[in-house]
Amino acid sequence: MKLSHLLKGFCLFGLLCLLTENTYAQSQSTAAQAGIIEWHYTIRPKDNVWTLGESFLNNTKSWEDIIRHNNINDPKTLTAGTVLKIPVNWLKHQPEPAVAASVSGNTMVRRHLESRFSRLAKNSRLHVGDEINTNDGSVLIRFADSSILRLAPNSQLVFNRLTRYGKTGMADTRLRLQKGRLSTQVVPLNGEGSRYQINTPSAVAAVRGTAFRLMVDDLSSQLEVIEGSVQFSDNSRDITVNMGQGAILQPSAGQPSLIDLPLALKPKSVITNTQELPVTFSWVEQPDITTYYYQLFKNSTQGELLDASFLATPEVTLDHLSNGTYLVAMRAVDNQGFNGLDHQVSLVIGMVAKSATLLNPANDMLLDNDMPEFTWQYNSKNELSQLEIANDFAFNEIISTSEYAPDNTAIPNSELMPGEYYWRVKTLAGGDSVAYSDIRRIKIRGMLPPTxxxxxxxxxxxxxxxxxxxxxxxxxxxxxAEDMEFKKILYEDTLEKSNASIKLSKNKRYFARVKGVGNELFKSEFSTGKELIIK
Structure with a gap:
């Protein structure tokens, strides 16, 4: 029986088995000498080599290879805290798709091996070979290691590699920014095998845990580092760009120089909570700066990008937003086009709807119009309202509801039949706060059918x-009457039945007419005159 089989047989319930001192006397060359990239794993309590091999190694390697590679003669010496070195190419690895966590505008995706673009939906999985074109939209992409990337409008991005090394926490992410602009926050990379790299037509940006922005056009690649440092290079040049610095790589230019990014703006008017809109934010202008860039996110920078624009002054007014939490970011842009560090403000909007004051019609008014106009007055800013008409005071039988609008007038959806109705106005603030006005009763008077x-x-x-x-x-x-115009009435009677008998003089001409009479809700008119004559 082979020694390896005997050794496995002695292992029970995950305990490390004893290897003889000279079992693996000959060790391999060191990883440094062989140029091997290694992953370092620190043993934890209850770990053993057998289970580590099953968890992390691909099917070409086993726990025995770990022992040999680390020159371990006695596995019982592997106590918690011991560091094991495992070559990265021994590890399990598999494709791990990214996710479109937030999508806005006309953002399109072309899947690998497909020729046509289709609309990119929120929470769609993104695989190696897929290509995104944001057009007038934007997309927030979340990777397997929780790194995020936001692709700006009019940008094009291709996924070259999306690999995760099993349970090690290491990931290999490689992207190509064909054109446009992106910003990204990279989780600190775990192990030498991890990689996060973005290629452009003119440069490469490689990081191990940082936040930066990258812009590409036909002539150059521009980098702005927000946190940490980025290795920025092309075929002939290599430069390290640190936090607060920027650089441009152009194919025909010499060694790039480091540029200090504009400093974060100082706030002048900042609000963190508000119960009404509009609300204005402003910052202190910086010398020699003529352009500022503003962004509005839902919840945080990892939420949906709701608005973004270049401004001449660092001031923005927010209006028509729903209740919730937002993040407002403003930064300076220098005359070379380098964007500075953001100043960010978290804003909580909590608008409360107030009851509207009803104006017309008055309570218990009798109306002859079957499409009356209803009017009211707001008692708060930035509210929408809705007219409700019901058959009952409890509004269990609502017969007409208008659309939410900023107007203070509305008419019913359709003509109101003669009868009694109740109306009120529902006000909405911040998308989720609702208030109701008082309730008024009206009566609609109509025409009786002709008799x-x-x-x-x-x-x-x-x-x-x-x-x-x-x-x-x-x-x-x-x-x-004796005349068709009924100017001289000879006889008038009120009758319960729909017929009557009248005594007339012979050979004399008369005219008769009749009308129905209802309650106060009905008007009526006489019928046309009918000629009567007894010969």
Whole structure:
């Protein structure tokens, strides 16, 4: 039986087994001599070589290789705190997609091996070979090691490598910024095998844990370092750019010089909490600076980018925002185009809606208009409102609701039938705070359906008149006149039925008309006159 099999057999419940002193007397050349990149792992309590091998090594290596590589004769000497060196190319590794954590505007993605771009959706996974084109939008990308990258509008980015080394915490991220601008925050890289590198057509930016911005055009690559340091290089030049510095690499230029970025702005008017909008932020202008760059994020710099623009003065007014937390960032831009360090302010908006004051119609008003106009008055700024009309005081049967708008007038969605209604105004502030006005009752008066004389029967000297019945009519009024204009009324009667018998003189011409009469909610008109004559 092979020695390795015997050794495995002696291992029980994860305890390290004893190896004879001369089992692996011959060690390999040191990693430095062989040019091997190693990952250093510090043993923790309850660790053992066998389980470490299963957790971290690819299928071509085993725990025995770890023992040999570290020149360990007695595994029992591996106590907590001991450092093991493992070549990076022995480790498990697999592709680990990035995620589009936030997407705005017309941001598109072309998947690897596909020819067409499609709209990039929030939380989409991004794989090696994918290409993003932000157009007028932007995207926040989160990588497997929690590093983030924000791609600005009119930028193009390709994912060249997205690799994670198993459970080691190491990652190899390589990107290509074809054009445009990005900013990124890189989690400090764990181990020599980790890499975070961004290539451009004219330069390479490589880091091990920092925050920086990178801009690319047809002629140059521009770097601005916000935290830590970045190795900035091309085929012939290599420069280290530290925090607060910038540099430009151009193919035809000489050795680049380091530029001091503009300092962070000093606030002049800063608000951290507000219950009403608009709100204005301003900073002290810096000498020789004529351009400033403003950004507005939801929650934090890792949230959605809501607004961004270049300004002539460091001042911005915010309006029409919902309740919540925002981050306002402002920085100076020098005459070479280098962006300075941000001054950031966290703003919490907590607007509270106030009840509107109802103006017209008045309470219990009787209206002849079936599409009346309702008006009210706001008692707070920056509110939206909505008109609600219901059949009942409790508003369980709402029959008309307007859209939320900043207006203070509205009409019903459709004509109101004659009847009794209740109306109120709902105000909305900050997207989530709601208030209701008092409730008013109105009455809509309408026309009764027309009443017409249907037929007339003559018996001796009497005429029996019939007309159509109207369900809403409580009674009917019948009039008799000698003229068609009914200027001289000869007879008028109020009747419950829809017919009547009238005595007439023979060979004399008369005219009759009738109308239904309802309650206060209904108006009515007389029918056209009907000629009557007994011969």
């Amino acid at each position: 017409q004389i249907i037929s007339v029967n003559y018996i001796d000297n009497r005429a029996k008149i019939f007309w159509n019945s109207v369900p809403q009519a409580k009674h009917y009024v019948l009039q008799l």
